[in-house]
Amino acid sequence: MKKRILISGGGIAGMTAARLLFNQGHEVTVIDKARKDVAIQCYLRITDDLASKHARVPQLLKETFRDYKADVQHLIDSFLKSGLMFADKMGMVHAPALTNGKLVLLGDAGYCPTALSGMGASLSIYGAKALAHFMKKSPDDLAGAIQRYDSLMQPISESFGTMREIMPNHLYRTTKSN
Structure with missing residues (x-):
């Protein structure tokens, strides 16, 4: 059954999901904000306030x-x-579920891998393909397809929550000075 799908975000996950779902015959709309600004992100481990x-x-x-x-x-x-420089603390949001009714979180919005893991693109593509797969497999059971997506991706998302806590300690080892 053809569905009308709205995707918010034109990143890797959004565009992958849009292409896969469009190829399955669904009506897909992608909304993305304009990207006119240049941004440089620097991750520095600083313990100051x-x-x-x-x-x-x-x-x-x-x-x-x-x-x-x-x-x-x-x-x-x-x-x-x-004067265009600023600094802020970076935090990650834990989503207790990747779905709510017909709303599905994909990519960074759902999985929140730490920027230092290098897994954002891979997880985005994997999640988009999983959602499209489940929707194709059960075209008349959207709720079931969404639930199967959540069952597959939620444990993966949670594993990255654990990595967020331990990764900085592995990347920034300190040595004792003599």
């Missing part, structure tokens, strides 16, 4: 990129002069 971190952003960026080529340093300088 947020106010101290904000005050040190220019210094931290200059130190972090000091060994890069001149064009990268020029870009950083341009951002610093324009």
Whole structure:
């Protein structure tokens, strides 16, 4: 049975799901925000309070990129002069379920892998393909297809919740100085 599907987000998961579901004969609409801004994300492990971190952003960026080529340093300088730099703590949201009725979370919106895991794209494609598979397998049972998707992907999402807690300790090992 042909379904009308609205996908919010044109990232990897959204576009993969849109293509797969469209190829199954569904009517698919993708809504994505305009991407006119340039963003550079730098992940720095700093234990200072947020106010101290904000005050040190220019210094931290200059130190972090000091060994890069001149064009990268020029870009950083341009951002610093324009006042477009900011710092904030990064957190992850735990979704107790990936579905609610006919609403399905895919990609980063659902699985929230840490940015340091390198698994965002892979999980996005896997989740989109799983949803399309279950919908194709049970075209007249949308609720069942969504439930099977949630049963498959929720444990995977939860495993990344555990990784979020332990990963920084593995990436940023400290050594005792003599």
